[in-house]
Amino acid sequence: MTETIDDALLQADGIESGYGKVQVLWGAGLAVRPGESVVLLGANGAGKTTLLKVLVGLIPAWRGAVRLGGTDITALRTDRRVRLGLAYMSELGVFPGLTIEENLRIGGQFAERAVLRARIEELFAVFPDLAGRKRALAGALSGGQRKMLGIAKALAAGPKLLVMDEPSAGLSPLFVQQVISVLGRFRAGGVGGGAGLAMLIAEQNVAFLDLADRVYTLEGGRIRFEGTVAQLHADDALHRAYFGLA
């Protein structure tokens, strides 16, 4: 059973879900505090993407509950959750057939026009590579640039919590470090002037632990570990599983 955190921004408890008759999640749960950065580690097929999809409302929870800022959002559609401050970056992350600017405008579709304009300018300041190619199709970008656009598109929604599905997927180690560096700036509150952005990152690449305040590991649709990175290193079995033999 996942620990319930009183001041959690996002709290998911006892999530069971799957596809058709195939159950993937067996009582999984997690919590993210405001401004906290949480990494969900797990191998391929562990159920990371399924859990994220339940959290953002892309597939229904068969059992369990999801709360955002104290509000039960278990039955809400994705668009309602986005309005409440939950943004999701899928593995694809962008619309390849639309321009960079259109992608950002769609990311911030619920914001007022003036607010969105200012937010997009701010994002272009953070991602200068994108700023110079506003009218370019997202599909014409390199894998790393596309990932940056995916992050920018999700941030255009002005979220309280950014949920990301494998931001390292398909990237070379160099680009992975760039993504981590950019996310680190957002975690520290380096953009927008406000408090740090809360992040939930599903990954199998342990390099993302550099960003983590806390870690969950997911195996066979169940949470096997929750704690700090130091506690993860201290657990011999988990250390071997995720970092190889010491």
Added chain:
Amino acid sequence: MLIGAIVAGVVFGLYFTLVGLGLNLVFGVMRIVNLAHGDFVMLGGYAAWWLLSAFGIHPLVAAVIVLVVFVALGMPLYYLIVPQLQRARDSEMLSLILFFGLSQMIEAVATIFLGTTERSLPGRVLGIGPIIVLGARLPKPWVFSAAVSAVAVAAVYVYLYRTRLGTLTRAVMVSRDEALATGIDVHRVSAIAFGISLALAGIAGVFAPFMLGSITPDIGVGLNITAFAVIVVGTLGNPLGTVVGGIVYGVSLMLMQTYFSSWANLLPNLLLIAVLLVRPEGLFGRQVRRA
């Protein structure tokens, strides 16, 4: 004669762009094939005939009435049919069967209530005498219909590329899954696209009596095949590629009617087969789905 055939072909092509445009919009947004599309063209034609013969309403006004009514009809029809279809495992195949059934039903009901008598509208309501373009003498109703088609195509372009809702529509066309993940209300966007699609079919129907000579309840099937040829040539899922498809079809049709008139009716099927064999992605596209 060659120039005349090409000019008439462009005019006809613009009209057939309008016939196929809505079909392509629905395919692009929903990945379903509305086999009843031609039947909505037919219903638009009967609406124009009824409005003119019963109330003396000009076809241009009839087109506006049809636009409003068909959008209002299309949106609930979407919610009634499409979300259920999309939950099915093989939604594209199921859509063929379901909309074929709907097509048959519309045709049967239309036959019961309207009969099989051919209905036509006097060309003079859209103007008398020919218009001469590059030496080709074109009937005024053809030019009028083509002009309305061009305006409708331009309106769809403005909607897709200059409005917020249009950008969201293109996003759904690019990736429905990513659209859902971004929080786009995909059903609302799709319902509006479905309504617009039926309205485009209805407006094409208003001018069908002028372009086709007359209408009967069974014209839907033939119009569907033609619309398919147009959108396959112009690229499936790319509404604006339909313009290319429509003009290629129109010019080919007029050249066939000029030089090989007895073979002209084969043209839609020939074009379909040729494009599917040689360039299945269409003349205008590199892939099946792009915005």
